[in-house]
Amino acid sequence: MFLKELTELSGVSGCEYEVRNFIKDKLSQMGCDFYVDKLGNIIAHNKGRKNKTIMVAAHMDEVGLIVSNIDSEGFIKFKAVGGIDQRVLNSKAVLVGENKIPGVIGSKAVHLMTSQEKESSLPIDKLYIDIGTNSKEETEKLVNIGDYVSFNSSYVEFGDNLIKAKALDDRTGCSIILELMNQKLDADFYGVFTVMEEVGLRGAETAAYQLEPDLGIVLEGTVCADMPEVEDRDKSTLIGKGAALSLMDATTVYDIDIVRSVAKIAEGNNIMYQYRTSASGGNDAGAVHKTKSGAKAVAISTPCRYIHSSVNVASKKDIESVYMLAKQVILENQKGEQ
Amino acid sequence: MFNSELMKRLSDCFGPSGREKMIREMIKNEIKDYADEITTDPLGNLIARKKGTGKKILFSAHMDQIGLIITHVDEKGFLRFANVGGLNAKELLGLRMVFDNGLEGVICQEELKDKEKLTTGKLFLDVASTDKEFIKKNFRTGDMCVFKSEYYETKDCVICKAADDRIGCYVLIEALQNHPETDNDVYYVFSVQEEVGCRGAKTAGYSIDPELAIALDVTATGDSPDGIKMDVKLGGGAAIKLKDNSLITHSDVKDLLTHLAEKNNIKYQYEILEFGGTDAGQIHISREGVPSGVISIPSRNLHSSGEIFNKADVEECIKLVIAAAE
């Protein structure tokens, strides 16, 4: 739901205003109960049959850049926000600040490069954004230190039910929670749209603290490296093969009994699923399961190729699988006698 | 008297971080007749309480051990893995591993091209089978395995796997079984997931909210040629930790433990560890803070399949825990 709009909004970690306002708007239109907490997380409540407190979380923020300095010629220096391989920044269009001033991250013309330069990639502190001004003063009128910069990348449907957009990590999760809220299920859960996941699971810490969930269901966009020249064992997830269930990552060792029970729910409802095989990376579950006296947590993710770049690719079918599985897990946990 | 039989069972029991079910059951069985209240929390910590109206004290030893998680199974029986807890490729090569169902494998290495370094990605577990059906039926992504090695003892020391921190659990079990007469409200916590970041300790510390916390864990020694420089040695007694990377022991706690050791004629030594952390690291910053310390069991060859400790040191640790519970 609203995936196209969500991915085209700017919401770099620490500056999720646009995404937050959009989601607040939609929640209001749906007649859902929600509030915004002290860090900017949206905490929405779907009332219904309740056995336990369930927190369904997806993060609103995306990786991007932040303006660190304006040089004497008016070019803009920046730092990365979240984990970005600097090589994805070469020859890109970006949008700077609240007013979305268009800019480009260029690259020296190959004609002018020495052979040594061609062999190495430039580190981030050697890159800069050009907004077309001629002087420092001109740039300073439009741009400030601390302004956030997002990729300029539009939503495109292509191939066999595939989507290309920026920030599928984790607007897919946000879109799925909106859909779940819209269903008005007779099953109690909190739909939580967190901030600052990409820079250390920050929003999830305070959201979980407030809710004290028994079960956290984190809906993420996750690594999918099913490309040529990558060994099977390193791919982590495969596109089109269903909702990815995490077993272990750097921030959480998932309770295997719960993971296998989610797999059973998928099988029982004919929902395609796979296991996320990589043990690296992390997500909001890392914060949720350790909050206060502890909680159980699972992560159900949409495989995304080229994650943390401006051209994420995911399969509509996988997104649908994650949505259906999340829905069934909620219903299953809240069904039966109270 | 050192209870070798108990320690052997503790060491042999399967329980890598996040999969502590079997070790939890085993310990629960050992302590069930000695505690007033036994609970398990959402992360799997086993909490045994001896009720009281006095000071609230928390002792923590972690049940989990390091191991590997299987990330990929190919049909030839070559399994790829990632580590659970601190382990590197060099330490793993050639080792025998065992799964919770008793099946075993050996860690082998891929061919290394010119000047390539050995990394975990270049290793695989060979489960010794050419039967595709057998492999498919018994090994799945997400399974975990631990070292396979034999318990062995000499007159004064023991070599076994998972002394980190089953020896800590041993100390707490013995201490609980000999719990002193006291008004204090004492919690013996057998924590989970310490090896992946002291996660169990964080939640246990929050929910119990003690006035004093003492962790029981292993520490390294400086008495072997392995290059670690420390003043701690096997046979030097219970180690009272002064500092590691996760904790600067509260001076009051250091003084308390020192005083108790001297008063009760318990052999002790001071310990500073220049790397690593323990459950106390997470517990001491819980809520408004908890004065915390660690009683360490000196050990050599940590995070290997043959960790070594001294039985007499363990006895001193038990005595100190009991003194502290009072």
Place this chain on the structure above:
Amino acid sequence: MLKEFLFDVCSNHFVSGFEHINGDILTKYFKPYTDTLEKDKLGSYIFKRTGTRDTKIMLAAHVDEIGLMITKILEGGFLSFTTVGGINPASLVAQDVTIYGKENIFGVIGIKPPHITSEEERTKPHKIKDLFIDTGYTKEKLESLVKIGDIATVNREPLSLQGNVISAKAFDDRACVAVLLETAKELSKISHKSNVYFTATAQEETGMRGATTSSYKIAPDIGIVLDVGFGKTPDMPPDAPELGKGPIVAYGGRMNAKLTKKFVETCKKYNYPLQHEAVPARTGTDTEALHISRDGIPCILLSIPLRYMHTSVETIDLYDVEITGKAIARFINELDNSDLEEVLCF
């Protein structure tokens, strides 16, 4: 007064984990301007000025400093040590130190003379395990004076350089504790509505531990974190913040954007100088602990420019300390008279 405070504090030690030893120095200076003192369980000092309404503003600056801890007593009266907090071993070479044992003992960290050091060796920096403190005592005598676990710091008399520039060990982060003192002094001249908690946190250098526990204890509505930032020197990029040009305001996710903006506006309105830096992710300061304490605390982060961080010759400009103290007092005044809900809402 600020210079006196700083020279006093920096001539004594507050090594992480041992901040309780010289606490009376803090009390001496803060008492005239604050109402109460409380401590959290890790030893952070919380000086409070009571206000007239419920709002709680927590100012945090860490009082602990990096130092050394004795790990072993060796033959010949030498001591092996480890670091408490991050220290570049290179900054310890050829220094005088004091070891705080049964009594204060003088020591020297020296290295092999150049005559027996090869060219190749000289290109390699020392590691902590290669360095020793020479006390000049015999091992036996030393054992009666020093135990493992005792701490030591490098000796450095605070120095007045040109103008308002001063240099000492451990201005990180006592320069900011001085800012807190200045703010307390300024607030004592005006009436303020909010309760202000001047928190000298413990154990920041070892992981923001005091900030974790003190922020939990106070549970403030707003957090203002002060730490030191990197002041420009010839080996740094041209756009780095400079000494004497005012505090550095941080922009990034850990800091509440509207609150930060309000501070910047306050400074513009009253002509306080400001410098700016982007800190998109980890700040390496107490902010890490504060902003996610309990259900979250909206924070701003201000840094005092400092040269040669984590050496024994940290250098700052007193002007920056004073002006920041005044700016914060003014900011608290502005907050007192604003609709806080409006400022903090999303």
